[in-house]
Amino acid sequence: MQEWVELSDTGTLLTYTVTRYAVPGIQPLEPPFALGIIKLDGASTGLVHLLGEIDLNNISIGLRVKAVFREVREGNYLDIKYFKPFRG
Amino acid sequence: MEKVGIIGVAQTKYQRYNPASHAELAYEVTSKALEDAGLTIDDIDNTVTVCNDFWDGRTISSMTITEATGSHKSPTTNVEGDGTYGALMGLMRILSGLHEITLVVAQSKISEGIPSVITNAMFDPIYERMLGLDAINSAALQMRSYMSKYGVTEQQCAKISVKNHKNAKANPYAHLAMDITVDDVLKSRVLADPIKLLDASPISDGACAIVMARERTAKRKHGKPIWIKGVGHCADAYHLGDRDLAEVDALASAAKRAYKMAGIRSPLKQIDVAEVYDAFSYMELMWMEGLGFCDRGKAGAMVDSGLTEMNGALPVNPSGGVLSAHAVQVAGLARIAEAVLQLRGEAGGRQVDGASTALAHGIEGACGQGHCVFILGK
Numbered sequence: 087m088q089e090w091v092e093l094s095d096t097g098t099l100l101t102y103t104v105t106r107y108a109v110p111g112i113q114p115l116e117p118p119f120a121l122g123i124i125k126l127d128g129a130s131t132g133l134v135h136l137l138g139e140i141d142l143n144n145i146s147i148g149l150r151v152k153a154v155f156r157e158v159r160e161g162n163y164l165d166i167k168y169f170k171p172f173r174g
Numbered sequence: 175m176e177k178v179g180i181i182g183v184a185q186t187k188y189q190r191y192n193p194a195s196h197a198e199l200a201y202e203v204t205s206k207a208l209e210d211a212g213l214t215i216d217d218i219d220n221t222v223t224v225c226n227d228f229w230d231g232r233t234i235s236s237m238t239i240t241e242a243t244g245s246h247k248s249p250t251t252n253v254e255g256d257g258t259y260g261a262l263m264g265l266m267r268i269l270s271g272l273h274e275i276t277l278v279v280a281q282s283k284i285s286e287g288i289p290s291v292i293t294n295a296m297f298d299p300i301y302e303r304m305l306g307l308d309a310i311n312s313a314a315l316q317m318r319s320y321m322s323k324y325g326v327t328e329q330q331c332a333k334i335s336v337k338n339h340k341n342a343k344a345n346p347y348a349h350l351a352m353d354i355t356v357d358d359v360l361k362s363r364v365l366a367d368p369i370k371l372l373d374a375s376p377i378s379d380g381a382c383a384i385v386m387a388r389e390r391t392a393k394r395k396h397g398k399p400i401w402i403k404g405v406g407h408c409a410d411a412y413h414l415g416d417r418d419l420a421e422v423d424a425l426a427s428a429a430k431r432a433y434k435m436a437g438i439r440s441p442l443k444q445i446d447v448a449e450v451y452d453a454f455s456y457m458e459l460m461w462m463e464g465l466g467f468c469d470r471g472k473a474g475a476m477v478d479s480g481l482t483e484m485n486g487a488l489p490v491n492p493s494g495g496v497l498s499a500h501a502v503q504v505a506g507l508a509r510i511a512e513a514v515l516q517l518r519g520e521a522g523g524r525q526v527d528g529a530s531t532a533l534a535h536g537i538e539g540a541c542g543q544g545h546c547v548f549i550l551g552k
Binding site: 100101102103104105106107109111112113114115119121122123124125131132133134135136147162163164 | 288290291294300301302303304305306307308310311314315316318319322363364365366367368369413414415416419
C-alpha cells in the first residue's frame with residue numbers, strides 16, 4: 087500500500103467497555119469512562135478511543151459514532167476528544 | 175528434535191505480598207529446583223532468567239539476580255516475556271549443542287508496583303497509552319467482542335472462575351483457593367464490564383524454576399525426566415484495532431506447530447491434562463478454541479458439558495490456573511511446572527489419574543497477543 091487513504095470522521099463501534107476503577111496518573115478521565123474500538127468508514131481496521139456524550143449503561147456493538155475534536159489542537163491522540171453516538 | 179527432558183521443578187507459594195525480595199524469591203526456587211533434580215549449582219552450565227524491567231522496578235533487572243540464581247558462574251541470558259518463552263530459550267540453548275543442563279528462573283514481586291500503571295505502558299505511547307488502557311480494560315474489550323461474536327455468556331465465563339478456584343483448593347501453591355458460585359462471580363464488583371472482580375486473576379508475588387537437560391544427561395541425572403515433545407509459538411498484530419479480538423489465530427498457529435512436532439492429530443483425545451494461561455475467565459474459553467479442543471465459539475458449550483472439570487475427559491487447569499495465582503512472567507513457567515508434576519504423578523490432590531501427555535501454555539502482550547505452547551510427555 088503506497089497511498090494515503092482519507093477516512094471519514096464517522097464509524098461503527100466494534101466492541102466497548104466501561105472502566106469503573108480508578109488508576110491515578112494513567113486515565114484520561116475520571117471513572118467511570120467508556121472505551122471502544124471504532125471502525126471508521128472507509129477503514130479496514132479499528133482504532134481504540136474514548137466514547138463520550140453517551141449513556142454508559144446503554145452502549146451497544148454496531149452503534150454509529152462520530153469524532154468530536156478538541157477545540158485547541160495539542161498535537162496528540164486526544165485531539166480527538168472522543169467519539170459520540172450519531173444518527174446516520 | 176533431539177530429546178530434552180525437564181528434570182527439576184519448583185514453585186513458591188503465591189501470595190498477595192511476600193516479604194522476600196525478588197532475589198530471595200529467585201533463590202528459593204533455584205535451590206528447590208536443584209534439589210528436585212538432585213543437582214548442585216555446579217552442574218548448571220546455562221541459565222535463563224525471565225525478568226522484565228517494568229515489573230521489577232529497575233532497568234537491566236536481570237542483572238540483579240545473578241547471585242540468587244547462581245548464574246554468575248555460567249552463561250546467562252534473559253527473556254523479557256512470559257516464563258514459557260524462558261523455557262523456550264532454555265530449550266533452544268540446549269539444542270544449540272553448547273549446553274547440557276539449563277536452569278530457567280522466573281520471579282515476580284508485583285506487590286512493589288501498580289499493575290495497571292505497568293500494563294498501561296505496554297501500549298503505544300503516541301496513541302493507545304493516552305486512553306488509560308491497561309490489562310483489565312483491554313481484556314474487557316476482547317471479552318465483549320468474543321461473547322458478542324459467538325453468543326458466549328457471562329455465566330459460561332463465570333463457570334471457569336468457579337472451576338479453577340475450586341481446583342486451587344488442592345494446590346498448596348495457589349494464592350486464591352475458594353468455593354464460589356456462578357452467582358458470586360456475576361455479582362462481584364464490575365471492574366470494566368463485562369469483567370467482574372471474580373473474572374480476573376489476582377496479583378501475586380511468587381517464583382518458579384525448572385531444570386532442563388539433553389537426553390543422555392537427563393537420563394543419567396534423573397530417574398524420571400519429563401520430555402519436551404513439541405513446542406510452538408506465534409504472535410498476532412500489536413494494535414488492538416488491527417486484530418479480530420474474538421479470534422485465536424495466533425494460538426491456533428502456535429498449537430499446530432507444537433502438535434505437529436509432538437505427533438498430535440486429535441488434541442482432545444491425545445492430551446490428558448492442560449494448564450493454560452487464564453488471566454481472565456473468558457480467556458480459558460478462547461484458548462480451548464485456539465488449542466483445537468473444540469470448534470471456534472464452542473468452548474462455552476464444552477464447559478457447560480463439564481468436559482474440562484477434574485472428573486471430565488480433559489481437566490483444564492487442575493492447579494487452579496492463573497485465576498488462582500498470577501505472578502506475571504512466572505505464570506506460564508508455572509503451567510509447565512504443574513504439567514511436569516502431573517506427568518510424574520506427583521500432583522497430590524490435583525492429580526489427573528494416568529496423565530501421560532500434558533499441554534502447558536503461556537501468553538504475552540495485551541489480550542493474548544503472543545502464545546507459546548509446550549507438549550510434554552513421559
